[in-house]
Amino acid sequence: MVQFGYNISQPRAINMDKNDMMISQKILRTMPELQTCIACGSCTATCTAGAITSFNFRKVHTLVRRGEYKGAYEEMNKCMLCGKCRLSCPRGINTRGVVMLIKQELGEYR
Amino acid sequence: MSKRVIVIGGGVAGMQTAATLAGLGIHPVIIEKGDRLGGKLLNWHKLFPTFTPAGEVLDTLRRQLKDVEIMTNTEVKRIEQSGVVLNDGRLLVSDAVVVCSGFDIFRAEIKEEYGYGIYDNVYTTVDIERMLNEGKVHTADGHIPERIAFLHCVGSRDEKVGQKHCSRVCCITGVKQAMELKELFPQSEIYNFYMDIRMFGPGYEEMYRQAQEEFNIHFIRGRISEASETIDKRVQIKAEDTLIGRPLKMTVDMLILIVGMKAGASNDRFAENRGIELYPSHFIRPRNQFVDNICSSAGNIFYAGTVTAPKNVGESLNEGVAAALRVSKYLED
Ligand SMILES: Cc1cc2nc3c(=O)[nH]c(=O)nc-3n(C[C@H](O)[C@H](O)[C@H](O)COP(=O)(O)OP(=O)(O)OC[C@H]3O[C@@H](n4cnc5c(N)ncnc54)[C@H](O)[C@@H]3O)c2cc1C
Ligand code: SF4
Ligand code: SF4
Ligand code: SF4
Numbered sequence: 001m002v003q004f005g006y007n008i009s010q011p012r013a014i015n016m017d018k019n020d021m022m023i024s025q026k027i028l029r030t031m032p033e034l035q036t037c038i039a040c041g042s043c044t045a046t047c048t049a050g051a052i053t054s055f056n057f058r059k060v061h062t063l064v065r066r067g068e069y070k071g072a073y074e075e076m077n078k079c080m081l082c083g084k085c086r087l088s089c090p091r092g093i094n095t096r097g098v099v100m101l102i103k104q105e106l107g108e109y110r
Numbered sequence: 111m112s113k114r115v116i117v118i119g120g121g122v123a124g125m126q127t128a129a130t131l132a133g134l135g136i137h138p139v140i141i142e143k144g145d146r147l148g149g150k151l152l153n154w155h156k157l158f159p160t161f162t163p164a165g166e167v168l169d170t171l172r173r174q175l176k177d178v179e180i181m182t183n184t185e186v187k188r189i190e191q192s193g194v195v196l197n198d199g200r201l202l203v204s205d206a207v208v209v210c211s212g213f214d215i216f217r218a219e220i221k222e223e224y225g226y227g228i229y230d231n232v233y234t235t236v237d238i239e240r241m242l243n244e245g246k247v248h249t250a251d252g253h254i255p256e257r258i259a260f261l262h263c264v265g266s267r268d269e270k271v272g273q274k275h276c277s278r279v280c281c282i283t284g285v286k287q288a289m290e291l292k293e294l295f296p297q298s299e300i301y302n303f304y305m306d307i308r309m310f311g312p313g314y315e316e317m318y319r320q321a322q323e324e325f326n327i328h329f330i331r332g333r334i335s336e337a338s339e340t341i342d343k344r345v346q347i348k349a350e351d352t353l354i355g356r357p358l359k360m361t362v363d364m365l366i367l368i369v370g371m372k373a374g375a376s377n378d379r380f381a382e383n384r385g386i387e388l389y390p391s392h393f394i395r396p397r398n399q400f401v402d403n404i405c406s407s408a409g410n411i412f413y414a415g416t417v418t419a420p421k422n423v424g425e426s427l428n429e430g431v432a433a434a435l436r437v438s439k440y441l442e443d
Contacts, residue, residue, distance in 0.1 A: 014351060016360035021299070028326060035322040038307075039331065039353045062353050065328070091319075 019067030023105050027064065034061065034098055036091045043085035043095050049078045057085060057095065064102055073106040112137045113441045116194050116204040118186045118376075121149020122171065122423055123415025124210035126430025129174035134438045138178055139204070141194070143185035147172065149212050155242035157423060158286040159313040167423065186211070186376065189383045189411060206410040206437050209380060209394065210430070213371040213416040216265025216273065224264070224367055229339040231362075234264075234369045235280070238287050247294055250343065255298055255363035258291055259347055260284045261334045262304040266370030275391045277370035278420040281308045284368040285321045292325045301328045301360070303349055311422055332358065337365055371420040385411055394418050404433045412437055 028035055041058055049055045055078040064072050076099050085095040113136055117124045120142030128138040146152060147168075154164040188195040193203040218226035218234045226232045230250035233241075241247040249255055262284055266277040281304070288300050307329070309315040321327040332349040340346055345365045351358045373392035381388045385408020387395045394417050397405045404413050414433040415426035 012356055013348075014354070014356055014358040016358065032323045032326065035326060035328070036319050059354060062351070066330075066351065066354070066358065068354075 014066050014068055016067065021067045023069060024065050024067050027101055027105055031094070031098060031101055033091070033093050034065070037061070037093060038091060040090060042088040042090065046084045046088045047079075048082045048084055049080055053078050055079065057099070061098055061102065064106070069106050073103055076103050076106075113205040114139065114203075115206045115208060115437055115441075116141060116186075116202060117208045117210055118189075118194065119149065119209070119211040119415075119417070120144070120147035120180065120182070121210060121212045121415060121426070122151055122167065123212065123417070123426040123430045124149070124208070125168075125171040125175060126427045127208045127210055127414050127434050128178050129171065130431050130434035131437060132175070132178050134434065136434075136438060136441065139202070140175075140178060140180045141184050141186055141196075141202075142180065142182045145182050147175070147180065147182070150215075151423070153236065153239055153243075155239050156286075156290070158282045159311065159317045161286075187379060189380050189386065191383075191408070191410075205441060206412065208412045208414055208433050208437060209386075209406075209417050210414045210433075211374045211376050211380075211417050213393075213420065214374055216271075216277075216370045216372045218264055218367045218369050220271055221264055221268075221367070223336040224261070224334070224365065225337045225339065225345070226367060229337065229345055229365075230343050231339075231345050232337060232365045232367065234367045235283050235287060236369060238291075238366055242287075242290060247291065249363050253363065254295055255291075256295075257360070257362045258288075258295075258298055258300045258364045258366065259334070259345075259360070259362040260288055260300070260302045260366045260368055262302065262307075262368050263333070264367040264369050265372065267305065273370060273372060273391070275393075275420070276308060278308065278310055279422050280368045280370055281306075282311065282314045282317065284366075285309075285314075285318050285327070287366065288327045289317075289321050289325050292327060299328065300325075301330055301362075303330050303332055303334050303347075305331070305333055311424075330358070334365075371416065374417055377417070383408065383411070385409075389419075393420075404429055404436060410440060412440075 044058045060075045079099045083096050115138050117128045117140045120140045128140050131138040151164040185197040186194045187197050332352045334347045334349045344361045346361045348359045385406045389395045396403045412433040414429040
């Protein structure tokens, strides 16, 4: 087929009616503490990987909680599991555990 | 003869003021425009942060008012130097006045974009308290809600409706009701859309965290811009998830508007007295916010409770005691 360079833009909205919330619900059941995130961003500010790549741990796990899984596994792969974020999280979330859990649950979304 | 003090309003602040005055040997008269004492608490189910039934608090206060003179179905129109003028024009003479006329609930219909009073499944936090009291919480056609959204700051922090202040107690009210609904409907998903979460009282932040961790309430930062009704009478809402930076939409079975506290309707008329001033929000402004925060500029007029600013029950009760003590000191001098 001839490509004219046109395509249909995907709607940008997070559609919570269409998103499959099952995985996100399972993640939150396994680690309910993730729900206590107050989006302070100190994990991202201190992140070793975030200092040299576009990786934003807070944003990725927030997207996952909204049922937006695409690309989350690849993003979490940028984490080097240094654990600095866990030292800074004011809610005491096991942030490194969150990285591992999301990777485990989203393996098939690669 | 003991001195006579008029207490305007029989909410928790007025009840506490009158009970304390009576204990000090002063003769209080509560003037209440409604047909019963209790104010807003007559409509509340359980109180944050301890889930104490509102009726329990009112019963305790009522027991302390056995010998107190109470005039119900009577509204105060104006406050004069010598006493108060009722709606029927009568002047009641008194040695001092304590204004405890409380606040008004913001009328959610004014925020038309949320469809309150237009769509079947849009409610306010006041409706939910009533439904909890009646033991009947369900959608308009009697179903169990599967998905519920709360919206914070309806009628507060909003220039568009002339309410610039924060109503303080509504964040925790939203958290409390989310927990109550989750308890009723464990299978439901509950989302609170907020702009800032303000947990000012003791135990409130702990309750917020409990709502997140143990009740799995989802908090999404972003203000719902509009609601519309679907063909099956559900409510579609749009917001931005500002922590992600993308628009978000979802359909819910119930949309609950967390309505704010507005200045009481009587305040403007009360402020015709030169000793009574108002904030731009039309709540009454005390002489100063520190050592005289329950006093007016007129020597014999005092304040207690939410007439001066949004407050919780405990704070309103404390001001009742404080105002009564100041009245007693004024009468001695
Ligand atoms: C949805 C919601 C839920 C809440 N839940 C809680 C909770 O769980 N825990 C908590 O601590 N706080 C809660 N609050 C706050 C609580 O309602 C207030 O702190 C409390 O009602 C303040 O008492 P008040 O006596 O100052 O005022 P009000 O309760 O407003 O009482 C004022 C009284 O004065 C009367 N009055 C007014 N004008 C006149 C007049 N001109 N003449 C004669 N009478 C007059 C009124 O009829 C009323 O009876 C909640 C608030 C809201 C909006
Ligand atoms: S553990 Fe991963 S997410 Fe946390 S600071 Fe280190 S690299 Fe960043
Ligand atoms: S440090 Fe903790 S609370 Fe702050 S954004 Fe990261 S996960 Fe959330
Ligand atoms: S207490 Fe919360 S919901 Fe109420 S006005 Fe303030 S920020 Fe908004």
